[in-house]
Amino acid sequence: MNSLFWLVAALLLAVAPAQGQLLPESKKEEAPAAPEWPEDSLGRRTPRGTVSGFIQAVANENYTRAAHYLKLDRTLKRKRGGPELAQALQRLLDVQGNIYPYSRLSEAPEGLVEDNLGPNLEKVGTATLNGETFDLILEKTEGPKGAPLWLFSSQTVQRIPLGFEPQESELLVDSLLPVALQENKWGGVPIGHWLIILLLAVLTYAFAWFVTSSLLYLIRMIWPKAGEEPTEGIIKAFALPIRLYLAVWIFVAASQQIGISIIVRQRFSEVTIIVGLAALLLLLWQLIDAVSRFSERRLTRRGNMAGVSAVLFFKRGIKIAFFAFGFIVLLDSLGFDVTAGIAALGIGGIALALGAQKTVENFVGSVTLIADQPVRVGDFCKVGDIVGTVEQIGMRSTRLRTLNRTIVTIPNGEFSSLKIENFAHRDQFLFNPTFGLRFETTPEQIRYLLVELRSILYAHPKVDPEPARIRFTKIGADSLNLEVFAYIHAADFSGFLEVQEDILLRMMDIIEASGTGFAFPSQTLYLARDKGLSEEKGKQSEEKVRQWRESGEIPIPNFDYEQIQKLRNTIQYPPEGSSVKDNEAPV
Template identity: 70%
Template sequence: MVFDRPVSTSSQISKKLFRDYSWLFFIICSVLALQLPITQAHAQLLSTDTTNNTEQAEPEWANDSLGRRTPRGTVEGFIKAVANEDYDKAAQFLRLDPDLQDDMDGAALAQSLQRLLDQNGRIFPYSQISNDPGGLEDDNLGPNLDRVGTATVNGETFNVILEKTEGPDGGPIWLFSSQTVQRVPLLTEEEATGSVVDRLSPRFLRETKWGGVPIAHWMAMLLLVIGAYLLAWSITSFTLYTLRLLWYKARQEATAGIIRAFALPIKIYLAVWLFVVASEQVGVSIIVRQRFSEVTIIVGVAAILLLIWRLLDATTRFTERRLTRRNNMAGVSAVLFLRRAAKIAIVVLGFIAILDTVGVDVTAGLAALGIGGIALALGAQKTVENFVGSVTLIADQPLRVGDFCKVGDIVGTVEQIGMRSTRIRTLARTIVTIPNGELASTKIENYAHRDRFWFHPTFGLRFESTPDQLRFLLVELRAILYAHPKVSPTPARVRFIEIGADSLNIEIFAYILAKDFDQFLEVQEDLYLRMMDIVEASGTGFAFPSQTLYIARDQGLSKEKGAEAEEQVRKWREAGEMQIPSFNSDRIQNLRNSISYPPEGSSQQNGRAT
């Protein structure tokens, strides 16, 4: 016997109760529920019973005195009759072959069917049996047949089938089909002595009955519950210990949390499965199992929803700890909100599933919830959009609290990322609040994550500058970049790029190593001043716009400095040390960090900086 689908938890039972008192929970529930065909439970969760989904027309015929108008009524009536040991009445739920009816003992057949179901059979929970006079229409058995259980005779398993017949008033009467009855073996004297429970129990426990069942069966159920739980606990504990011993990932935080989440639901599920198999093997009465069959489905519902609940806790707590280590409080808030919402959904789903299991029509309630949900979603459209935007911001993390960024036309520092909006303090010290839905779809430029700052000026020099003066500038300006400790040497370039309309243009391209924008401005200022000194030392100067009337004021170029620069270039040529078009590695290595920074005379260099 295999369970295909465990099912959910009651919304009223907390995780701690399951963890600390799982054995008590299992004993109580399993005593009431002996078997669950999980494929049927799966159908119960995914599709609504025909009785609950369709409006039935009022019958034109009177009620049957035995309640045989529906398959469920027939099964319930048969179970009640055999519980009262009224086998003549129970025989009226069997369809006997008219040709052999005189030769067949209906009461004996009813008792044999009970014994077969006690020891080698099962009946589906009542909620899985149709309560529609027409029966189930999608079971591939035809319009007049319904499957209500299984039984095994001589190692061969067959379906227990109900067949719809026509009563004296023309109304439907559901009976155990003649094919099913024919496969029921009559009791022998040895079989009549009872099941394993009956043979091993004292006489007074067999003769004393409660609810139509010997006390021995109730006591056997209790012992089986305890034994099944202890065996399931032993198997689960050994498996977890072995898993942690052989698989190193099982000892890591994330994987260990997932394994712990599976442990309790699997323990409950395994214990119920062992209990069901054992109760069938020892022949616990079908009366007991069927009386509490609905609880079996509820136990399955409890198992699956408990698993989802614990997995949700494990994953969200792991995520919460990671976000806390990153100081992402907005992310923590979102995770907590989503966890609460998911738990509410789990509780609602479990409550609906349990109500549906016990026969309450939940169709109208679900329709009302659907209409209300649509109305709420339409009314809170912007709120939902902002919430989804906040989840996107937290998951993608384009910005964090404290980041200096540009959002659209707004430049400032992020002060708070909330569930609805984000607050940015601008350079004018005002606060701008941006809805998260809008922020998530806006272009964001985040300055906080850059590892270096781009230094990219273009110097326009006077047209009177000679080529040797330009060569002097190219060499000395590159030397400054290579020598400066706050400038990355790769790439660090200075190139004569253009003869412009009113100047000779030299482009400087480098990255400044600075931890923030303020430090970048400090280094940039130092570079500009040093480069201005180099331009002045070259004997040339920065170009003025051609529209400016500067001729009368122009003092001309310095012939002395120009001659010095040309002499220096000549020496470089003669010595073969012209570092054009690029510096050699030895020269770069000699220049590295040869500039004193902060510059001499600076209060920081003298240790007087605060």
């Protein structure tokens, strides 16, 4: 008893420290709450806010405010004035600098973490001075209460020459403008800059159109296949997107070279992003159209209308997906928060998928039918327990015309999962009758029939001789059974019935000539008027079997190869007297 007490006590002591250690660990796992900083009046909490605020300040010619976006240590403040440095940075950006579009700048307080510049640095553009290009870097500093403030780094500010004045060759736009368009300003920029950049957009597109049209003409001259499908459709699909990309690239480069103000260029930077995105989506859109048109024509020539329906469905689905993707990216480029929208689309997509399970199942089934092609329009088949001819394979269901001339519609999801037996592609037809002979038939008569009936199979031109056979298979309750197994060559079921009819008639003649006959059902009563069996014919067949036996030529259990070759095609088919000529017989 004492030992049990001490064991329980030891367990309690072991558990108690463990519980004491779990509580602090659970506190450590709690995620720290995100700090809430007061809004910065200058919008410097994020890299995008800093760049946007600086551009807005210089547009308003408020260089004192613009200086607050520069990181100025005591040395810089003492040697250089903040407003003068802000104005010099604007002049440098006007003629020899470039800032990324706002959509490429981070809107998070921590900036872009994966840009390989460190946690407190952010690249926002480039500038060129004395032939040397350097990066424009923002640096994250701590403001009041540890709040982040993004400023142009001191290294970037030190590269700015105080009192910088562009050269005359860099002020091409100002040299072209009259005094009135230079003195009158809109948005902090001479009106002439706005007019020139609009004119530049038109000229660059016209130049890009000339270049791409000339290139297309040369391609058609050099490459003959350029005028054939699908090559022609693919080349046309690339024409307009390449023209837009070329126009945007020339526009951006030319606007910087002729000295368009950074304020104007930054306003148009989002437009260039949107045009580039539109060119990419347009390229994909036109490629889908070109490929789908080519596929539709090929499938139409083959008569595969179900495939055409699938192509059209896929084309519409992909286009809707591209449109949704482009719309989301466009909203993101314009500064809208699309996270909630994407989440809503995801939830809506799940709800739509759950509500359209049967529709999706039928669509997948139709894709399976088109890809695997177990049946085609016009095929005679058996699907489950339904027998009929396929009349239509749609995107949702398949229609069969039954033997009763009714229409059965089967959803493709169910159709693709059923057992399908297609009769339309048979290369041969099975001929497998069983002849039940009377019990009075003698063994010699059976031997005679085995030989003669088998001879018909080997001699008939429409019967495949390889698996052809006839065997005495069973002594039944009311008959002696001979089973025939052979394959008949025929183009269709109607041709098979013709050949089968001919063979059955010939075999009936052989059975009658043997002196026996077909068995009656056991329930049939024999009447006195029954003539019975022909003794004369029975003796004739027995005599012939005797002769075969004496000469050692009885072909049982099998014919030898030479006998089969002698018998091949010795039967006239169609039979003599038939109105069907030889060349009209079914193949």
